Amino acid sequence: MGTALLDRAFTLVLLGLGLFITWGAWNYGLYQNGIPGPGFFPILAGLMMTILAAALLLRDLSGRMRLAGRIDPVVMLAIAAVTGAIVLFVYLAPLTGMGLAAFAVMVGIGYVTEESHRRGRFFLLRLVLVSAGTVVLCHFFFAKVIGTPLVTGPLGF
Known part of the structure; x- marks a missing residue:
């Protein structure tokens, strides 16, 4: 294309x-x-x-x-995956809440955009921990410090 x-x-x-x-x-x-x-x-x-x-x-x-x-078709596939993840976030947020939707999208985009030869032994673990930490920090900052009501899902976050 x-x-x-x-x-x-x-x-x-x-x-x-x-x-x-x-x-x-x-x-x-x-x-x-x-x-x-x-x-x-x-x-x-x-x-x-x-x-x-x-x-x-x-x-x-x-x-x-x-x-x-x-x-390159591989790059197009990555672009499509990232775009799809953003669209998925928009639809998931009202159902699961901002926290779970953001976590899923960060892990998905992080995995797709990292070059396969650079994915080390603990890559997925680090990606999950950084994504979870980011969600927790953002929740603390926006919900607790600023007091912004966040979109929550059935699990309450």
Whole structure:
């Protein structure tokens, strides 16, 4: 697949995903009791995704900085996997909660993007521990320090 076509397709997917995240996060609420609500940060992320994707699309359609060449199929597979993981996160978060969804996506993306010859003996263990630690730190920072209500799943996190 040509680089220009892949760039355009990926930009359109990101544009749609950014709009979907912004629209969906609006239902969680921007503010609650004077503090950022559970939809505040997803709305910001969705808006940034939408704005950046629109800028990339305008750049491409204007003819400036159009990409050329071909992309290795292995790289395309990794790009598709990362994109799929982001889309999966959007759908998993309301069902499982932000913590489990973020953990699953971090492990998945970390595994797919690490070159196979660099995966050492304890790679998966380190990846799981770093992902779990990141989720715990983010939960502590956002839920406890800032007081932002987070999207929780049936297990309570």
